[in-house]
Amino acid sequence: MKTEPWDWQSRICLEIIAPIPIGGRFSLEACETKLPPYQKLPLINASLNPIEEFLQLLVLLHILKELPNKAYVKIAEIKHFDHIEKAILGDAKIIDKICKILSAKYEHDS
DSSP, rough: OSOOOHHHHHIIIIIIISSSTTEEEEEEHHHHHHSSSOOOOOTOOOSOOOOHHHHHHHTTSSEEEEEEEEEEEEEEEEOOSSSSHHHHHHHHHHHHHHHHHHHHHHHHHO
């Protein structure tokens, strides 16, 4: 994907997920049609596309629930911040939460 991650991730959150009510559904395909196509990097062999990986992180954060056929249901609102300082702190908390979840998952799997 030639677009910077902050750009397309923000578009998914603000243009696709935010307007949907809790319990509302959308598909991976809906995200892919709204965003520029991603390009696989020649030296990286990834099984998931970056959009799907991002949606999986939102599942781990209990914002989305995955359904069959690459569909998702919104189960919580995405928090929005009114000041950049609060947004930076919020980002740090989310990154920390993801690291803890993944660390616990990998410890459990090994």
